[in-house]
Amino acid sequence: MQSTVVILGTGGTIAAAGGDVGYAAGQLSVAQLLAAVPALSAWPLEAEQVAQLDSKDMSHEVWQRLAQRVVHHLARPEVAGVVVTHGTDTLEETAYFLQRVLAPAKPVVLTAAMRPATSLQADGPQNLLDAVAVAAHPGARGVVAVLQGRVHGPVDVRKREPFALDAFDSGEAGPVALVQDQGLRVLRPWPATPSVGTQALERAVADWPRVGVVASHAGVDGVAVRAMVAAGYQGLVLEGTGNGTVHAALVDAAAEARAAGRVVWRSTRCAGGGVVGQPAGELPSAGVLTPARARIELMLRLMAGEQGEPIAPSAG
Ligand code: SIN
Numbered sequence: 001m002q003s004t005v006v007i008l009g010t011g012g013t014i015a016a017a018g019g020d021v022g023y024a025a026g027q028l029s030v031a032q033l034l035a036a037v038p039a040l041s042a043w044p045l046e047a048e049q050v051a052q053l054d055s056k057d058m059s060h061e062v063w064q065r066l067a068q069r070v071v072h073h074l075a076r077p078e079v080a081g082v083v084v085t086h087g088t089d090t091l092e093e094t095a096y097f098l099q100r101v102l103a104p105a106k107p108v109v110l111t112a113a114m115r116p117a118t119s120l121q122a123d124g125p126q127n128l129l130d131a132v133a134v135a136a137h138p139g140a141r142g143v144v145a146v147l148q149g150r151v152h153g154p155v156d157v158r159k160r161e162p163f164a165l166d167a168f169d170s171g172e173a174g175p176v177a178l179v180q181d182q183g184l185r186v187l188r189p190w191p192a193t194p195s196v197g198t199q200a201l202e203r204a205v206a207d208w209p210r211v212g213v214v215a216s217h218a219g220v221d222g223v224a225v226r227a228m229v230a231a232g233y234q235g236l237v238l239e240g241t242g243n244g245t246v247h248a249a250l251v252d253a254a255a256e257a258r259a260a261g262r263v264v265w266r267s268t269r270c271a272g273g274g275v276v277g278q279p280a281g282e283l284p285s286a287g288v289l290t291p292a293r294a295r296i297e298l299m300l301r302l303m304a305g306e307q308g309e310p311i312a313p314s315a316g
Pocket of ligand 1: 012013014056086087088089114
């Protein structure tokens with residue numbers, strides 16, 4: 001019977017101690033986080049510390065180790081699902097990475113907190129309880145994020161507030177489901193974004209394709225693009241303005257990069273929607289992907305031996 005939920009700790013504010021600002025993330029072990037939620041004592045849980053960091057410092061090494069541990073635990077017949085405790089700052093990147101590499105049939109639920117465990121407003125315990133409920137739910141699958149009673153898909157979840165307790169949303173797609181009294185109220189079809197390939201599980205991180213993000217803005221020049229090409233970056237994502245438009249200075253540098261064999265995509269800095277259309281002569285579009293997600297997508301596609309035009313995965 002599948003009933004065990006494995007909690008993989010990676011740090012973040014959910015594991016922090018201190019005041020509401022200026023605290024150090026990643027201080028408490030995942031076992032300590034579980035001990036602070038009495039309602040979890042009724043669940044068959046296992047805890048494992050994969051990392052202990054502030055998620056702004058997330059690395060490809062930690063991603064690879066985390067993905068390997070997720071694969072290990074999901075393959076165990078008695079495991080219903082995995083919860084990953086994470087920092088809020090890059091949770092959306094890790095969720096996207098795990099889904100595009102693993103596309104797991106069982107649920108992998110990322111959760112986090114905006115306040116340290118010692119705060120009067122600590123949101124970690126309820127988020128952890130909700131995340132475990134989703135990971136054990138027979139209707140859940142794939143990588144999702146659970147925060148403030150909402151289940152978000154890996155293509156849509158986004159941190160939109162730097163300090164507010166209710167900091168995450170799913171943009172116009174809306175949440176997949178609500179967690180209510182440890183049950184699920186499903187609001188739309190469960191997301192099912194496929195895997196682009198599992199090379200990231202085994203390939204040495206030093207050999208992963210280097211892909212960088214360069215922002216288009218008033219007064220920008222092509223120095224960063226040319227430096228990345230000279231440093232051996234294989235891909236670049238330009239964080240464009242509006243509908244993926246890019247400053248003329250970057251267009252010239254991007255043309256040089258493409259002539260040198262680099263793949264260059266354009267995305268948008270707009271908070272909602274995505275780049276619409278692919279007019280002739282424009283750089284390939286990253287579609288609905290944010291610049292941070294487009295960077296992961298391009299890196300994984302290059303790792304899988306793909307090049308060419310991006311086809312952004314659907315937000316469904
Ligand atoms: C982090 O992302 O690790 C720190 C911020 C947070 O978790 O809210």
